[in-house]
Amino acid sequence: MADDESEMLFDNSCDDASDAEEDDDDYSEFEQPSLAQAPRPFRCLRPDDLREMQAAAVKRVAETLCCEPSDATVLLRSFKWDAERVISSYFENPEGVLEKAGVCGSSNRAVIDAAAAQPYQCPICLEMVTAFSALGCGHRACTPCYSAYVGHKIDDEGTAAVRARCPLVKCRVQLTDALVNALATDAQRARYAVYLERAFVDDHPRLAWCPAPSCTHAILMVQPADGAPLTGAARVACACGEVFCFACLRDDHSPATCEQLRLWLIKCKDDSETYNWLQANTRACPACKTSVEKSGGCNHMTCRHASCGHEWCWVCAGPWKEHSGNFYTCNRFKETDDEEVKRKDLSKAALERYLHYYSRYINHHSSLMLEEKTRQAMEDKIAEMQALGSNWLDGQYLKEATESLIACRHALQYTYVYAFYLPADNHKELFQMAQRDLEMTTEDLSAEIEKPVEQIVRLTVLHHQQMSERRLANLFNAVEAHRVAEAQAALEAAHVPGALSRPQSQA
């Protein structure tokens, strides 16, 4: 399969697959792969490449099993497009595989618009007819009814149409694309082709659509040499420029994991920490319901909200005038005291911790939002430099520096997500040092290239840029080393012999 893929792929600059990694099939079972997760090789496929890749898989199965291409397609769909698995499973248990996939054996062909010798009752329109169409299962329906059925599946059921079955009750045989294409209208055929392509990418575990709006490319992950399943985040770049995580399809979020990002986004969204803090530290004014925080002093509260001015007791929330100046006798005070204080402190500390990470995360995030503006500003600066006498090529280093700056900010943003979920230990200390270093040089770089044109010193920019890039690499290395060490420790703790050959599942 790897060989088929490599023929039809177009070159793209983001493709960092090395030749050694392309040899999928050529690996020894006893070789222990390194635990380190090298950047996964991937390729960007255009719609034509996808069609060719699909056609190659269909051809391989159809030729090996001597079956119709449309049956091969159905088989492949039920095996997530793993041609080798279709073939080996078929040779093990042909009937089982055919039945599971909903395919009829090659002796039973589909019939399209034939005439029956004897009139029969069409099970759909209930008329006596002779014309019929049927899949390999032999369940007949008159051709107009069959066409209406196929058309209904395409028009009304969306992508699910690719899994439509024989119209007869409880028959599991799948419609084949040959039958669909023979019976559908031109418009339906076109839509069906789109559904087939969409389903191909959706079903294939190593393919994902580029999430950029209106981009029609898909990313193919090259099969890992140890055959391990794809797990964890993987940064991929589409030919359209979109950089994203293959596993969760969100923005590239390294060094944070997909799960950390998911939790973080939920946390940011429902702002639950703020809510917790308000719950623990404030009380609603009994008169106007405004949240009131007791910042110290006595329990005699006077609401400052607009025109409220209500006076009440913090402890019992009753009107102050009933306390007649002697609030120490308010009986609920002692009971809750210790617990309450502890709860408030914990809650406040948690909120402060969250806000610490959040404010830094959002700071880099909003700087990134200005990405396009920054790029444009650099273009303007280069133009300005040209006007001052240097040539266009000389100014290009500024562009590269800007891209480095953006990459650093992008990673820094997610370092705060990563750090938020780290337990306080040595690794966190080390990580935060690397993070601080990166942040410092990133700010230096940013400051340097934002200077007025005549003050920018090329060597200084290059210096800061190189430092930033190196520190970014250091940070990622530290994260990776820690991940490997943790995986190793988990393995040793588990004492599973041979578990090393499946490092991904343990990580």
Place this chain on the structure above:
Amino acid sequence: MGELPRRIQKETQRLLSEPVAGISASPYQDNLRYFNVVLAGPATSPFEGGIFRLELFLPEEYPMAPPKVRFLTKIYHPNIDKLGRICLDILKDKWSPALQVRTVLLSIQALLSAPNPEDPLDAGVADHWKSNEAAAIEEAKRWTQQYATGSLP
């Protein structure tokens, strides 16, 4: 809405001329796609002796799309909710255009004989069915006596 398709005409004729035991389905005169259904609770089920009213509607896409069916009589059943909606695979993704009104109603009758609390529509009733089946059946009988009164036309 255009002329009534021949398939619906044929089905209606057969429902009226060869009715199924314990099931009556007749279209309203002003809308021939809308059926008044009366169903007898199956013997040896908690619904035995009950007479249940349902409404059945054949949408424009019928028979490519399934009919819409709903209980009008209150019923205590894990696969039927308070609004009378029915959780039955052939009314959803397992629909086949070769099914008919007749077969759908037979399937609903069979569902009354064999409640499936593992695939519930009404979680409360289903929990009751799973935790204390005897008590749930008693409750279903009580509801049948209280609400499912009447007679087959």
